Amino acid sequence: MAERERNRAAAPSPRRDTLLYLDGVTKSFDGFKAIDNLSLVLQRGEMRAIIGPNGAGKTTMMDIITGKTRPDAGEVYFAGETDLTRHDEAAIASMGIGRKFQKPTVFESHTVEDNLRLALAGSRSVFGALFHRRTSDERRRRDDILTATRLTHRRNARAADLSHGQKQWLEIAMLLAQDPQLLLIDEPVAGMTDAETEETARLLGEIAETRSVVVVEHDMHFVRALGVKVTCLHEGAVLAEGPLDAVSADPRVVEVYLGR
Numbered sequence: 001m002a003e004r005e006r007n008r009a010a011a012p013s014p015r016r017d018t019l020l021y022l023d024g025v026t027k028s029f030d031g032f033k034a035i036d037n038l039s040l041v042l043q044r045g046e047m048r049a050i051i052g053p054n055g056a057g058k059t060t061m062m063d064i065i066t067g068k069t070r071p072d073a074g075e076v077y078f079a080g081e082t083d084l085t086r087h088d089e090a091a092i093a094s095m096g097i098g099r100k101f102q103k104p105t106v107f108e109s110h111t112v113e114d115n116l117r118l119a120l121a122g123s124r125s126v127f128g129a130l131f132h133r134r135t136s137d138e139r140r141r142r143d144d145i146l147t148a149t150r151l152t153h154r155r156n157a158r159a160a161d162l163s164h165g166q167k168q169w170l171e172i173a174m175l176l177a178q179d180p181q182l183l184l185i186d187e188p189v190a191g192m193t194d195a196e197t198e199e200t201a202r203l204l205g206e207i208a209e210t211r212s213v214v215v216v217e218h219d220m221h222f223v224r225a226l227g228v229k230v231t232c233l234h235e236g237a238v239l240a241e242g243p244l245d246a247v248s249a250d251p252r253v254v255e256v257y258l259g260r
């Protein structure tokens with residue numbers, strides 16, 4: 001082992017076993033601190049819900065993790081060792097960080113299955129590279145993803161004919177095609193029916209059995225159904241963090257967010 005490697009292995013590092021590690025992250029736009037000394041740690045296999053008022057910095061935080069925005073200061077590490085501030089968006093996506101924006105961006109005139117086929121073909125995952133030509137494996141992978149996202153019975157439907165909720169699930173399916181280790185999901189249940197919202201909580205819970213998930217959401221019924229640790233952001237920093245009951249009982253959270 002090279003000396004440098006040995007030193008690194010010996011050095012106790014709080015971030016070594018984490019999947020995502022943000023510490024002291026700051027980002028200003030024209031002198032305004034959108035992110036202000038933000039620290040957030042996600043363990044491998046964890047799902048985390050992020051809440052907070054408009055302008056709290058949730059989107060900017062996701063932009064920093066995915067390489068869309070460079071922080072002015074602070075550490076952003078993936079899987080313990082990879083400094084995300086040194087990589088661009090494409091590199092970060094191919095490392096296994098997938099992002100779903102709020103608005104669905106599926107190909108409306110294509111079927112559900114063709115959308116997924118395109119996503120799998122465009123995927124740079126190891127799986128895709130290894131099994132690209134093996135049709136039976138590809139087919140099985142599509143079947144698995146369609147099952148996971150409750151779309152098996154809609155596989156031949158045009159995306160345009162899906163319900164709003166099903167379009168969101170198709171987006172999640174296309175994200176899964178990239179085989180990400182970490183999924184960042186922005187307001188998945190906005191505009192969904194109550195039944196779709198409940199199903200989305202179950203669906204994400206299942207995904208989080210094998211991957212880590214960060215989900216930004218304002219719908220507190222949904223956040224409760226997720227049953228995971230919650231981080232409330234405010235003015236670019238963590239205001240409160242913990243189980244939903246504790247966070248939602250925090251007077252500061254009530255004042256800036258829930259009480260409104």
Ligand SMILES: Nc1ncnc2c1ncn2[C@@H]1O[C@H](COP(=O)(O)OP(=O)(O)OP(=O)(O)O)[C@@H](O)[C@H]1O
Pocket residue numbers: 029030033034052053054055056057058059060061
């Ligand atoms: N490119 C930019 N230029 C200037 N200001 C920006 C930029 N991006 C974000 N901001 C500002 O930074 C702050 C944080 O915005 P951000 O979108 O991250 O908040 P948010 O928590 O995602 O809000 P919402 O819940 O409304 O989506 C806001 O005051 C916003 O106006």
